[in-house]
Amino acid sequence: MRGMNCDMHVHTEFSGDSDADMRKYCEIGKQKRIDVICFTDHVDFNKYDEGYGYYKPEQYFDSLEEVRKGMDLDLLSGIEFSEPHLYNEQLSLLAKYPYDFILGSVHWVGDMFPCQEVRDKITAGEFFSLYWKEVLRTVEQGGFDCLGHIDFPKRYYRELYFEEAQIIKIFETMHKQKIVLEINTSSLRKGLTTTMPDQALLELYKFTGGEFVTIGSDSHREEDLGEGIDDAKKLIRNLDLKQVIFRKRKRELV
Ligand SMILES: [Zn+2]
Numbered sequence: 001m002r003g004m005n006c007d008m009h010v011h012t013e014f015s016g017d018s019d020a021d022m023r024k025y026c027e028i029g030k031q032k033r034i035d036v037i038c039f040t041d042h043v044d045f046n047k048y049d050e051g052y053g054y055y056k057p058e059q060y061f062d063s064l065e066e067v068r069k070g071m072d073l074d075l076l077s078g079i080e081f082s083e084p085h086l087y088n089e090q091l092s093l094l095a096k097y098p099y100d101f102i103l104g105s106v107h108w109v110g111d112m113f114p115c116q117e118v119r120d121k122i123t124a125g126e127f128f129s130l131y132w133k134e135v136l137r138t139v140e141q142g143g144f145d146c147l148g149h150i151d152f153p154k155r156y157y158r159e160l161y162f163e164e165a166q167i168i169k170i171f172e173t174m175h176k177q178k179i180v181l182e183i184n185t186s187s188l189r190k191g192l193t194t195t196m197p198d199q200a201l202l203e204l205y206k207f208t209g210g211e212f213v214t215i216g217s218d219s220h221r222e223e224d225l226g227e228g229i230d231d232a233k234k235l236i237r238n239l240d241l242k243q244v245i246f247r248k249r250k251r252e253l254v
Pocket residue numbers: 080105107148149
């Protein structure tokens with residue numbers, strides 16, 4: 001393991017909630033000594049999501065090809081596909097494009113996103129209990145390479161609830177489906193002290209035979225690129241996990 005700096009979760013203007021520019025990311029990437037950037041824009045089919053219908057794969061690939069010309073950075077193509085288990089057909093169609101990496105994430109539980117209005121209505125414990133069922137359905141369905149921010153509601157509720165047996169089942173299903181786990185560092189920029197997942201969940205991942213993880217900043221602004229990579233790498237070292245990237249949907253150790 002060479003310990004390269006790879007940010008496998010980066011949003012650009014092709015996401016409904018970001019104005020960030022691929023070329024500016026590259027400039028910052030060079031300053032921060034990032035070796036690999038994977039642009040993973042949101043693909044949302046939940047009609048309540050502000051990004052519903054926003055993503056345009058042709059425009060994304062045109063822009064990426066332009067930026068790649070003469071660029072001495074390893075730029076990978078990806079998507080962050082929300083609730084893959086609910087939009088299987090749409091996922092299969094998009095997967096025909098030459099993506100290097102498909103990140104699957106659960107952002108919505110039915111019509112609920114963990115926004116303030118929802119947090120006022122249901123407790124963190126209640127939300128998490130519905131959320132974990134949704135995550136299990138998503139990994140059972142599969143069709144993607146890596147599970148994004150496994151404990152996502154934590155970023156909003158600032159609390160984490162889980163039952164060990166439930167998480168173990170999710171991890172065992174991921175191993176069967178060859179889905180790896182992301183260490184998402186965006187929570188560190190939201191005032192939380194731990195990554196998503198935290199060490200306890202990563203220990204369970206390891207316990208169930210999990211080996212491979214990607215690192216993603218989940219940046220929506222150029223200046224956030226690569227933030228938290230060192231924290232994630234420390235966890236990887238401490239737990240003896242292996243950092244990977246994906247190229248043409250194939251896992252590569254870095
Ligand atoms: Zn996400």
